[in-house]
Amino acid sequence: MTSLGNTTPEGFRSGFACFIGRPNVGKSTLMNALVGTKVAITSSRPQTTRRAIRGIVHRPDAQLVVVDTPGLHKPRTLLGERLDSLVRSTLTEVDVIGFCVPADQPVGPGDRFIARELANVGRTPIVAIVTKTDLAPPEKVAQQLMAVGELGEFADIVPCSAADGFQVDLVGDLLIRHLPEGHALYPEGDLTDEPEHVLVAELIREAALEGVRDELPHSIAVLVDEMGPREDREDLTDIYAHLYVERPSQKGIIIGHKGSRLREVGQSARKQIEALLGTKVYLDLRIKVLKDWQRDPKQLRRLGFDD
C-alpha cells in the first residue's frame, strides 16, 4: 500500500469516468483494455453487465476510476427499471462520460435514444468513442465519426479498438483531461473495488452464459455463499456458489446431458477464478430455480440488486 495524498505530484488528476452505450458495443472490453486486466466480465451476449464495476487505471500523472454501466435500454422488467436508474444516477456522479458507438454498425435508434438521454445529463463532458475499429474499413470508420458527431455535443470524438489496442491509451488521455486535479483515490496496484466474491460470481455467470440461447442470459444470477482458504492449505480456495435460474426448463439447459454442460461451466469458471485469485480453486456449484426472480423485489435484493 502506498500512502495517498502526501506524495501526489504537481498537476496530478483523479476522478471518475463511465462508459455508456447500447448493449454489446464493447464497453466492458474497453474498460478491461484500459485497466490492463480482466475486471469486468464480457460476453457476446447483450446486457452482460449488471453492476457498476469499477476498474482503476493508474498513470504517473493521473488515476482514472472507470465505472462500468449496463447498456441503457427501454425497461421491460423490474430488473430493467433498476438497471436504468442505476445508469442514470451513475451519469450524474462522474467527471466525464465515454459514449460508445461501434464502428461496424450504422448509428441507429438505440444510439439516438442514448444521445438524447446524455443531452439531459447537464454539464458532464462527453467523449464520443467509436469502438471496434478493427471490424470496419477506414472509410467506414471515417463515416461513422461524422455520423456520431451529429448525435450531440462532444468534447472529443475518438476511434479505437480494444481488440487490437488501437488508440486505447488515447481514449485514456482524453478522459483524464476532464478529471479535476487531486490526489489518488485508491492505493497503487488496486484494480477494482468490487469485493472478490462479486468478481468470482461474475466469472461463474460469464462461464454459464457461453453458448446459451437468447432468453436465458437475463434469467441467470450467481451468488457466492461461502469462500475461503481451505484449512492448512494456503494455495487452495474453497468456493460454494449457487446459480439461479427462473424456470425448471432453464435448469435443464444449464445442466445439460448427464450434467455435461454444468461440468464445462464449472471447469471454465474455475480456470478464470484461479487466474484471478492466484490459488487453486475447488468450486462447488449448484443450480436452483428461483421462480421469476427478475420480477420479485425480495429476490432481487437477495441477489444484490438493491433499490
Ligand SMILES: Nc1nc2c(ncn2[C@@H]2O[C@H](COP(=O)(O)OP(=O)(O)OP(=O)(O)O)[C@@H](O)[C@H]2O)c(=O)[nH]1
Ligand atoms: N472485434 C472486436 N470485438 C470487440 C471489441 N470490443 C468488444 N468486442 C466484442 O464485442 C462483444 C461485446 O463486448 P462487451 O465489452 O461485453 O460489450 P458491452 O458494451 O460491455 O456489453 P453489455 O455489458 O452487454 O452492455 C464481445 O464479444 C467482445 O469480445 C473490439 O474492439 N473489436
